[in-house]
Amino acid sequence: MNTTWNKTNLVLVMLDANDNKIRYTYNNMIEKPSDDQITKFAAVIEKLTGTSFFNAYVTTTDNKTQVA
Template sequence: MNTIWNKTNLVLIMIDENDKKIRYTYNNLIEKPSDDQITKFAAVIEKLTGMSFFTAYVTTTDNKTQAA
């Protein structure tokens, strides 16, 4: 089977000043974001929102096609 990358999504879970978890979802990212890229992006979101980074989830959608 051939695999063709379709899209990558990132979910950042942040903690607000009341210890409530807030979810931010970003769609259509680059194919394979590195841990360093995700960490730096989360740091920017921390500065913009005043919240603390808790965790991140990366999901990738691929299309599988039968090899001819």
């Protein structure tokens, strides 16, 4: 099978001042974000929102086609 990258989604779970979880979802990210890129992106979101980083989820969608 041939695999073709379609899209990557990133979900950042942040904590507010009361330790409530807030999810920020970003669609159509780069194909393979590194841990360092995710950490730096989360740091920017922390500064913009006043929340703190809890964890992240990366989901990649690929198209698979049968090879003749």
